[in-house]
Amino acid sequence: MHVNPLQTIMNPKSIVYLGGSNSLSTIGTAQLVTILKSGYQGRIYPIHRKEKEVIGLKAYPNISSLNKPVDLAVLVIPGKAVPAVLDECGRAGIKHAIIITAGYGETGKNGKKAQEDLIRIAQKYGIRFLGPNCIGIINSRIGLNTTWFPEKYSPGHVGIISQSGSYVTQTLNYFEKIGMGISQAISIGNQADIDMVDCLEYLGRDDQTRSIALYIEGIKRPVDFLKVAREITAKKSIIAVSAGGTEAGARANASHTGSMGSPDKLYRGLFQQAGILRANDVTELFDWSLALSSQPLPKGKSFAVLTNSGGPGSSMADAAERSGLHIPIFSSKVRNKIKAMIPSAASSVNPVDVTMNYDLGLIFKKLPNLILNLKEIDGMLFYGIFGPVHFKDKIAMTGNTNGLTQDLLEEAVEKICIEFCNLPKKSNKPIFCASFTGREDSAVALIQDHGIPVYPTPERAVSAMAALWEYRKIKNRYKLRPSGGNNGNH
Structure with a gap:
C-alpha cells in the first residue's frame, strides 16, 4: 500500500536540524527558534561541528554521532554542503528531509545540475524530500512550524x-x-x-x-x-x-x-x-x-441581505446580482412580518435595512431567525457589527450611563453573538458578514472565532458567498456521476 511521505514529514516524532547555532544572525538559527517556540513536543537534535549546545539543546558534531532513529532532517545550510549531508542522512537511515537551501533549479544550468545531484543521492537511499528552495511546513495539530516566521x-x-x-x-x-x-x-x-x-x-x-x-x-x-x-x-x-x-x-x-x-x-x-x-x-x-x-453550502442561489446601513446593503445587493446570485423580493406576507419588528423608517423588501439601530435582539436574533427559516432563502449576507469598541469612549465620557458599563456591554454582546453564530448549523444555511471594523472590535473577533467569516468590505463577503454557490454546482455535477464521492455539506 502506498504511504505518502508527507505523513512522516508533517508529523515527525523527531527532527535532526542542520543550520542552527547560538547566533540569531543566521536564518538557520531563526528557524530553529521558531520550531522550539511553536509548541512542538517531539525530539530535536541540532548538528554543529563546534558547539556543545545550540539554543539550550544538546548538539551533535555530525549525524552519524547521533546513533538514534530520526524521522526528519531539516537542512538550512550552504548549498555546497547539502549533497554530503544528504548522503550522510541516507547512510544513517533517515528517509525524509526538508531542504530549505536555495540556489538550485531556479538559478539556471549549474543550479539544475546541482538539483539533479540531490535527486540522485536521495534516490540512492530512498529519501523523500521537500524543496529545495522552500520555507518549510506548518502543522497546527502538533504545533510544528519549521519556518522563519514565528x-x-x-x-x-x-x-x-x-x-x-x-x-x-x-x-x-x-x-x-x-x-x-x-x-x-x-x-x-x-x-x-x-x-x-x-x-x-x-x-x-x-x-x-x-x-x-x-x-x-x-x-x-x-x-x-x-x-x-x-x-x-x-x-x-x-x-x-x-x-x-x-x-x-x-x-x-x-x-x-x-x-x-x-x-x-x-x-x-x-x-x-x-x-x-x-x-x-x-x-x-x-x-x-x-x-x-x-460554512455549509447553499442549496440554491437566492440570498437575503440584512443591514443596518443603507450603502453597504446596496453594495451587497449589487455585487450579488453581478456575481450571478439572486436577491429576491420578499412576499407581502414576509414583509409584513418584518415590518412588525423594525422601525417605521426601515425597509423590509430585501435588502432588509433596519437603519442605524442597536437593538441587539432584533439584528442578531429575531430577523436572522425569521429570514433563515424562509424556504425560498438559501443563505444570508449581513452588514452591521457594531460591538463594544464603538462605545468605549462614549461610556467613559458620559456622566449618566443608566448602569451601562463596558463589562456589561461585552457580556450582552457575547451572549447574543454566540446565538447568532449557531444559526448556520441550526439552519444549514451559510452566513457571511462584512464590517469595516476588524478584530479590535470584540464582537467581530467573537463572530470570526465562532465560525462565521467577517470580511472587511461588503463585496468580499458577496464574493465568498458566490464561491460557495460555485462549489455547490461542482458538487451537484459529481452527484450526477456514478462514481461521485461524498456529496454532503461540511
Whole structure:
C-alpha cells in the first residue's frame, strides 16, 4: 500500500536540524527558534561541528554521532554542503528531509545540475524530500512550524500548498486578522522530489482540512494532478491561484522556483475539468478558502441581505446580482412580518435595512431567525457589527450611563453573538458578514472565532458567498456521476 511521505514529514516524532547555532544572525538559527517556540513536543537534535549546545539543546558534531532513529532532517545550510549531508542522512537511515537551501533549479544550468545531484543521492537511499528552495511546513495539530516566521496563527481547517514560501509564512499575521485558521501548510519550492500532487493526496485525506488553497507556478504531473484533484473536489473544495500566465509572470516563475509558466487558458481548462475554483488573486484565494472551510453550502442561489446601513446593503445587493446570485423580493406576507419588528423608517423588501439601530435582539436574533427559516432563502449576507469598541469612549465620557458599563456591554454582546453564530448549523444555511471594523472590535473577533467569516468590505463577503454557490454546482455535477464521492455539506 502506498504511504505518502508527507505523513512522516508533517508529523515527525523527531527532527535532526542542520543550520542552527547560538547566533540569531543566521536564518538557520531563526528557524530553529521558531520550531522550539511553536509548541512542538517531539525530539530535536541540532548538528554543529563546534558547539556543545545550540539554543539550550544538546548538539551533535555530525549525524552519524547521533546513533538514534530520526524521522526528519531539516537542512538550512550552504548549498555546497547539502549533497554530503544528504548522503550522510541516507547512510544513517533517515528517509525524509526538508531542504530549505536555495540556489538550485531556479538559478539556471549549474543550479539544475546541482538539483539533479540531490535527486540522485536521495534516490540512492530512498529519501523523500521537500524543496529545495522552500520555507518549510506548518502543522497546527502538533504545533510544528519549521519556518522563519514565528507569528501567531490559529488552528483551523484551511490547508495550504504553495510554491511560494511567502504565502505560507508572511501571510500568518494576515490570516489572524481575517480570522482564518489553518490546518497544515506546505511550502514545496522547486518540487525536485515531492510535488503538488503528493501534497494534494496528503491534504485530501487529512480530516482537519476542509478546504485546500493552492498557489501554483507550474504543475509537474498534469495528468496525475487532474486525477487526484477530481477525487478530492468530490468531497472537499480546492481553490487555486496561478502565476506565470503572462510573459512577465513566466519570467518571474523561472527565477523564483525554476517553474515553466503555462498560458492562462490551459490552467482554466485544467481547473474546470478538476472541479477547482480559480481565484483571480490571493485575496480571493484566502477569502474563498476561509468561506469553504467554515460554512455549509447553499442549496440554491437566492440570498437575503440584512443591514443596518443603507450603502453597504446596496453594495451587497449589487455585487450579488453581478456575481450571478439572486436577491429576491420578499412576499407581502414576509414583509409584513418584518415590518412588525423594525422601525417605521426601515425597509423590509430585501435588502432588509433596519437603519442605524442597536437593538441587539432584533439584528442578531429575531430577523436572522425569521429570514433563515424562509424556504425560498438559501443563505444570508449581513452588514452591521457594531460591538463594544464603538462605545468605549462614549461610556467613559458620559456622566449618566443608566448602569451601562463596558463589562456589561461585552457580556450582552457575547451572549447574543454566540446565538447568532449557531444559526448556520441550526439552519444549514451559510452566513457571511462584512464590517469595516476588524478584530479590535470584540464582537467581530467573537463572530470570526465562532465560525462565521467577517470580511472587511461588503463585496468580499458577496464574493465568498458566490464561491460557495460555485462549489455547490461542482458538487451537484459529481452527484450526477456514478462514481461521485461524498456529496454532503461540511
